[in-house]
Amino acid sequence: xxxxxxxxxSQILAAGRRMTLRCTQDMRHNAMYWYRQDLGLGLRLIxxxxxxxxxxxxxxxxxxxxxxANTDDFPLTLASAVPSQTSVYFCASSDSGGANxxxxxxxxxxxxx
Amino acid sequence: GQNIDQPTEMTATEGAIVQINCTYQxxxxxxxxxxxxxxxxxxxxxxxxxxxxxxxxxxFSSFLSRSKGYSYLLxxxxxxxxxxSYLCAVRDSNYQLIWGAGxxxxxxx
Numbered sequence: 001x002x003x004x005x006x007x008x009x010s011q012i013l014a015a016g017r018r019m020t021l022r023c024t025q026d027m028r029h030n031a032m033y034w035y036r037q038d039l040g041l042g043l044r045l046i047x048x049x050x051x052x053x054x055x056x057x058x059x060x061x062x063x064x065x066x067x068x069a070n071t072d073d074f075p076l077t078l079a080s081a082v083p084s085q086t087s088v089y090f091c092a093s094s095d096s097g098g099a100n101x102x103x104x105x106x107x108x109x110x111x112x113x
Numbered sequence: 114g115q116n117i118d119q120p121t122e123m124t125a126t127e128g129a130i131v132q133i134n135c136t137y138q139x140x141x142x143x144x145x146x147x148x149x150x151x152x153x154x155x156x157x158x159x160x161x162x163x164x165x166x167x168x169x170x171x172x173f174s175s176f177l178s179r180s181k182g183y184s185y186l187l188x189x190x191x192x193x194x195x196x197x198s199y200l201c202a203v204r205d206s207n208y209q210l211i212w213g214a215g216x217x218x219x220x221x222x
Contacts, residue, residue: 042117042212043156043200058209090155099144099163102210104155 002026004105006091012111013081021076021108023091031094032074033058033102034066036087043090049074081112115139117213119201124219125191133186133199133216141206147175147186148200150215156200160186188218196220 007022025032034046045058049068063085065077074093078085091105118136125131137145144163148156162168162177162184174187186199198215205211 040214042214043202043210044212045209099146099161100204100208101146101158101161102148102156104157106155 003103004091004093006089006105006108008108009106010109010111012113015081015083015112017081019078019081019110021078021089021091021110023074023076023105024072025074025091025093025103026072027093027095027103028071029093029103030071030096031100032068033092033094034064034074034076035090035092036060037090037107038087046076046089078110081110083112086110086112115205115211117201117203117211119199119213119216121214122217122219124221125188127191127193127220127222129191130187130189131191131218133188133201133218135184135186135201135213137182137184137201137203137211137213139182139203139205139211142179143204143206143208145175145177145184146202146204146210147173147184148202150198150200152197159199191220193220193222 004025030051033048035043047066049055052071089108092102094100116138147159150156160175167176172189177184198217200215201213202210
C-alpha cells in the first residue's frame with residue numbers, strides 16, 4: 001500500500017442510513033482532509049485534521065462527522081444520509097512543511113436514494 | 114466572498130500549445146496550486162506558485178501575478194493523455210484552499 005486508500009470505491013445507499021467512508025494513509029502526514037466534488041463546483045472541504053486527536057470544520061460540515069484517533073486513519077461518517085449528499089468524496093493528506101501539497105485518494109462515489 | 118474563476122472547457126489540437134487562465138479574489142494569498150484530474154480519478158499535483166513569475170516543469174509551466182490576482186497554466190506539445198480537467202486552487206490567509214471548478218481540456222488529433 002502506498003499513498004491513500006479509500007473504501008468503498010462506490011456505494012448506493014438508502015436515505016436515512018448511516019455510512020462511514022474509510023481513509024487510510026501510509027505517508028505519516030500530519031494533516032488530513034475530506035472533500036466532496038460535485039459537477040460544476042470546485043472541491044469543497046467538509047472536515048479536516050491538522051494532527052492526530054484534533055479535527056476542524058470546513059466549508060460544508062453539516063451532516064458529516066470525522067474522527068482522528070491516530071495518524072493514519074481519518075473516517076468520514078454520514079449519520080443519516082440524504083440525497084443531497086450524493087457526491088464523489090476525496091480524502092487527502094499533506095505534510096506540515098513547504099508547500100503542503102495535497103495527495104488525494106482515489107475517491108468514493110456515493111449515491112443516496 | 115472568495116472566488117476562483119477558470120474557463121469551463123477548452124479544446125486544443127495534439128502537438129499545439131494551450132494556456133488555461135485562472136483569476137482569483139481571496140482573503141489573503143499564501144500560494145496558488147494547479148492540479149490535474151483525469152476523468153474518474155483523483156487530482157494530482159502539477160505546480161505551485163507563491164512568488165510572481167514563471168515556474169517551468171517540463172512541458173508544463175505556471176505563471177503568477179499576485180497584483181493582478183491572475184495565474185495561467187501553459188501546456189506545450191500537447192499529447193492525447195493531457196485530456197483532463199485542470200484545477201486551480203488558492204491558499205488564503207487562513208491557509209485554507211479555495212478551489213476553482215476546473216477547466217476540462219479536450220485534445221483533438
